[in-house]
Amino acid sequence: MVELVLRMAQAGTLESADCLVTVVPAEEFRLDYRGVNRKLFGERTRKLVMETLERTGFSGMQVTIQDQGALELVIRARLETALRRAVGEV
Amino acid sequence: MRGMRSMLYIPGNAPGMIQNAAVFGADMVMIDLEDAVALSEKDAARDITAGFLRHYDFGDLPVVVRINGADTPFFEEDLEAIVPLKPFAIRLPKCQDPSDVLLADSRMTEIEKRHGMSGGLVPIHAMLESARGIENAYAIATASSRVTALTLGGQDLTADMGIQKTRDGWELFYARSRVVMAAKAAGIAAFDTVWTDFNDPEGLFREARQIVELGFTGKAAIHPSQVEVIHRAFRPDAKEVRKAERIVAAAAEAERQGRGVVAVDGKMVDAPIIVRARHLISLAGLYGMEGGEAQ
Numbered sequence: 001m002v003e004l005v006l007r008m009a010q011a012g013t014l015e016s017a018d019c020l021v022t023v024v025p026a027e028e029f030r031l032d033y034r035g036v037n038r039k040l041f042g043e044r045t046r047k048l049v050m051e052t053l054e055r056t057g058f059s060g061m062q063v064t065i066q067d068q069g070a071l072e073l074v075i076r077a078r079l080e081t082a083l084r085r086a087v088g089e090v
Numbered sequence: 091m092r093g094m095r096s097m098l099y100i101p102g103n104a105p106g107m108i109q110n111a112a113v114f115g116a117d118m119v120m121i122d123l124e125d126a127v128a129l130s131e132k133d134a135a136r137d138i139t140a141g142f143l144r145h146y147d148f149g150d151l152p153v154v155v156r157i158n159g160a161d162t163p164f165f166e167e168d169l170e171a172i173v174p175l176k177p178f179a180i181r182l183p184k185c186q187d188p189s190d191v192l193l194a195d196s197r198m199t200e201i202e203k204r205h206g207m208s209g210g211l212v213p214i215h216a217m218l219e220s221a222r223g224i225e226n227a228y229a230i231a232t233a234s235s236r237v238t239a240l241t242l243g244g245q246d247l248t249a250d251m252g253i254q255k256t257r258d259g260w261e262l263f264y265a266r267s268r269v270v271m272a273a274k275a276a277g278i279a280a281f282d283t284v285w286t287d288f289n290d291p292e293g294l295f296r297e298a299r300q301i302v303e304l305g306f307t308g309k310a311a312i313h314p315s316q317v318e319v320i321h322r323a324f325r326p327d328a329k330e331v332r333k334a335e336r337i338v339a340a341a342a343e344a345e346r347q348g349r350g351v352v353a354v355d356g357k358m359v360d361a362p363i364i365v366r367a368r369h370l371i372s373l374a375g376l377y378g379m380e381g382g383e384a385q
Contacts, residue, residue, distance in 0.1 A: 011134050017106030074105040077141035081134045 002089055009085035012070075012078035019070040021078040023086050026062040029053065035067030048072055052079050061086075093117040093376045094279060095324040097154065098311045101126035102135030108142050111151060114314040115321075118152040123168055124159070124183055132164045136171050143175035152178035154215060159184040160193055169197050174205040179213040179238065184246070186222045188233035195234045212236070215281070219243030220250040224265045227272035240273045241310070242266060244283030255286075257293055259300070270305040282309040291319050298323030324373070331374045334367035341367075 006025040012018055019035070033045050049063055061083075065075060098116035100107045102123045111119040121142070127135040139155060142148075155177045157168035161184065172180065182194050194214060202211055214236040218224050224247065231240050244262055248255040255261065266282065273280035282301040285294040298309055298320050309320050326334075337354050341364045344352045352359045 011137075013103075015104070015106055017109060018104075070105060071109060071146075073141040073145040074109075074138065077105075077137040078134070081137045084133065 005088055005090050006086050007088050009082045011081035011085060012074075014066060014068055017069050017071070017074070019068055019075050019078055020066040021075070021082045022064040023058075023079070023082045024062040024064075025086070026060050028060055030062045032062070032064040033067065034065065036069060037067055041067075044072065045075060048076060049079060052076055053083075056080065056083055058083055058086075093321075094152075094308045095376075096311055096317045096320040097281060097308055098314065098317060099126060099156070099284070102139045102155075103127050103131045105138055105142075108138070109146065111153070112149060114317055116311060116314075116317045117308070118154060118178065119148075120154040120156050120181055120310070122156045123164070124156050132158065133167075136164075136168060140171045140175060143172065143177060154179045154181050156181035156183060156217075160190060166197070169194070169201060173198050173201045173212050174207070176207070176212060179215045181215045181217060181241070183217045183243065184219050184223070185216040185226075185230050186220055187226045188229045191216055191230055191233040191237060195236055198236070213238040215239040215241055215279075217241050217243045218265075218269060219246035221247070223247075224268055227268050228275055231272045231276035231278055237276070237278060239279040239281055239308075240269050240276075241281035242269050242283045245286070247283075257290075259297055266301060266304055266306070273307075274305060279307045280305065282306045284310045284312045285316065286312065288313045288315060291315065294319050295323055321377075325377050326370050326374050326379070328379065331370060331379055334370040334374075337364055337367040338371060 008022065008024045010020065010022045012020040014020055029050070031046055031049055033042055045065065053059065053061060063079070067075070094117050096116045097118040097120050098114055099120050099122050100111055102121050108121060121139045123132065123135050123139060143153065155172050157172065157180055158164035180194070182191070185191055191214060198212055202208070214234065216230050216237050218227055218230065218240060223230065227240060231237055242265060244255055247265055248261065253261050270280045285297055287293060294316055301309060302323050311317050311320060337359055340354045340359065341352045352364065
């Protein structure tokens with residue numbers, strides 16, 4: 001039987017129009033959204049992250065996003081990649 | 091006529107480049123999940139590419155996705171993620187014989203069925219990058235109705251042959267001719283390989299002119315600056331366009347008069363010439379050449 005474990009994972013880059021997403025398993029959800037668009041897109045990003053976590057079945061995750069001006073779809077894609085990478089086999 | 095002269099490779103893991111794809115003016119873009127993406131980032135590139143195909147409006151710019159070959163662990167997941175999003179085509183690398191096409195074809199059909207798409211929707215652009223692939227060009231071109239283009243992968247081919255790709259490109263003459271002939275015989279498009287030296291646009295232009303004359307219908311680009319050079323190489327000669335217009339006009343006149351024979355400048359002109367003239371006029375339309383019809 002394969003045992004799965006959650007671990008810290010990362011996806012993306014600090015290139016312009018990209019973002020770097022780090023996820024760490026935690027007791028509860030927390031979002032740390034950094035970058036030039038923090039004030040402008042903070043709320044949108046929080047919604048996006050929560051929707052993605054819910055859709056992919058993750059709850060307790062500490063998510064850090066360093067945003068270099070990424071489109072929503074890019075943030076979503078990077079988060080999905082990070083979450084998938086967070087799941088590992090024991 | 092939608093131009094298919096230039097197809098610009100864009101790395102699948104570079105969202106900044108993908109979102110600016112239309113700006114570069116290429117007739118088509120190819121989001122690359124294969125050679126432009128490091129092994130450790132294959133999953134990330136796939137997610138980014140799927141995200142763009144799903145949510146981004148590329149307008150009328152055709153977007154092709156080059157997936158990883160069937161000899162890699164990424165092939166299945168690439169198809170699974172990308173086919174349901176209906177790209178303009180899947181560029182399939184390393185086609186050695188018809189079975190490579192048929193394998194992709196059946197996977198794609200199964201995926202399309204599962205997603206409620208009627209089978210056979212997403213086309214394949216088959217890459218020929220090895221000696222075997224080149225020798226099997228016609229069989230590959232006709233292996234499935236999904237195949238709408240043959241394309242030459244010059245880097246891998248010369249490596250497979252154990253030779254260098256030179257500036258003159260003579261070593262690729264046979265391979266290029268064979269790809270074009272097979273594509274024409276199958277009634278599909280033929281795309282040439284990339285020119286890797288972006289500090290030598292003159293060399294690119296010379297090569298592009300050569301392959302236009304050989305009959306290629308398009309050429310791949312790896313840098314936005316190459317797009318304009320390729321388009322210049324495909325630009326029809328103004329005199330040729332005017333002659334084509336006279337031919338098409340003469341053909342129309344002959345038809346009006348119920349004559350079977352068409353003569354232009356004192357010479358008889360038959361059906362294939364008229365077809366070629368019409369095609370030339372369409373191509374001229376892409377350049378806004380006087381008298382050309384843009385469609």
